[in-house]
Amino acid sequence: MLSSHPPVIALKDIQFSWKAGTPVLDIQELIIRQGEKVFIRGPSGSGKTTLLGLLGGVLTPERGQVAVLGADLNNLSPSKRDHFRAEHIGFIFQMFNLIPYLSVIENVTLPLGFADARKYNIIQTGVEEKQEAIRLLNHLGLTDPELIKRSVTELSIGQQQRVAAARALIGKPDIIIADEPTSALDTDTREAFIKLLFEECEAAGSTLVFVSHDPTLEPLFDRSIPLHTINRMSQHWLAESSNEQETA
Numbered sequence: 001m002l003s004s005h006p007p008v009i010a011l012k013d014i015q016f017s018w019k020a021g022t023p024v025l026d027i028q029e030l031i032i033r034q035g036e037k038v039f040i041r042g043p044s045g046s047g048k049t050t051l052l053g054l055l056g057g058v059l060t061p062e063r064g065q066v067a068v069l070g071a072d073l074n075n076l077s078p079s080k081r082d083h084f085r086a087e088h089i090g091f092i093f094q095m096f097n098l099i100p101y102l103s104v105i106e107n108v109t110l111p112l113g114f115a116d117a118r119k120y121n122i123i124q125t126g127v128e129e130k131q132e133a134i135r136l137l138n139h140l141g142l143t144d145p146e147l148i149k150r151s152v153t154e155l156s157i158g159q160q161q162r163v164a165a166a167r168a169l170i171g172k173p174d175i176i177i178a179d180e181p182t183s184a185l186d187t188d189t190r191e192a193f194i195k196l197l198f199e200e201c202e203a204a205g206s207t208l209v210f211v212s213h214d215p216t217l218e219p220l221f222d223r224s225i226p227l228h229t230i231n232r233m234s235q236h237w238l239a240e241s242s243n244e245q246e247t248a
């Protein structure tokens with residue numbers, strides 16, 4: 001049972017504001033357990049990317065605790081936090097953030113330069129980093145060797161998304177964080193891609209946190225959390241907007 005698995009992410013009583021005095025997120029508790037595939041849903045601007053920034057230690061809350069794999073991210077120095085993230089978390093960014101002057105393979109293997117444990121995970125399987133990058137790209141649907149040789153700037157959005165996913169998955173990090181990476185794809189392609197992502201996460205034992213505004217993806221996941229149910233700021237916002245509607 002997943003409910004008996006240890007938490008890999010535990011957020012306690014956190015608050016975060018981009019602008020002083022107007023918090024975007026105020027979350028009492030969020031626990032994600034090892035091996036879970038969790039979907040967090042919320043409309044545009046509701047704070048999904050901000051939440052992922054907190055989970056990955058890219059952003060620091062003004063209050064509360066973010067524990068990842070038992071480490072309190074607030075207690076780590078910025079450089080230790082960067083290293084911790086590289087080692088344990090594969091990020092698929094909303095805009096992919098591929099490096100334009102690196103090849104497809106170099107983009108995929110890039111995190112290994114900052115993450116000894118992920119490098120070691122590959123060495124243990126007896127394959128070269130490049131081979132593992134190609135295996136992941138092939139499994140995610142980039143099978144054409146000509147395509148893999150191209151510059152990432154010459155790939156379609158769907159192809160870039162696969163490169164970004166392979167980069168997050170390489171070396172089996174403990175956690176995969178995916179920020180709405182499928183929004184540019186049609187429904188069939190989207191589901192097929194998510195299933196391949198699941199297969200890789202399961203094979204690696206990685207926990208998956210996936211955010212999106214798209215409710216049709218919800219049934220694919222072990223658990224779905226509408227962001228407004230955990231974010232006290234959006235409850236406040238929802239209550240205000242429904243009051244306005246009632247009085248209008």
Ligand SMILES: Nc1ncnc2c1ncn2[C@@H]1O[C@H](COP(=O)(O)OP(=O)(O)OP(=O)(O)O)[C@@H](O)[C@H]1O
Pocket residue numbers: 018019024042043044045046047048049050051094213
């Ligand atoms: N770098 C920033 N500086 C100031 N405000 C920001 C910044 N990034 C986000 N915000 C604000 O924080 C709120 C939440 O933004 P966030 O990007 O987390 O939403 P989101 O749910 O990811 O939206 P989308 O679905 O459009 O990606 C928004 O009101 C946004 O304007």
Ligand SMILES: [Mg+2]
Pocket residue numbers: 048049050094179180
């Ligand atoms: Mg976002």
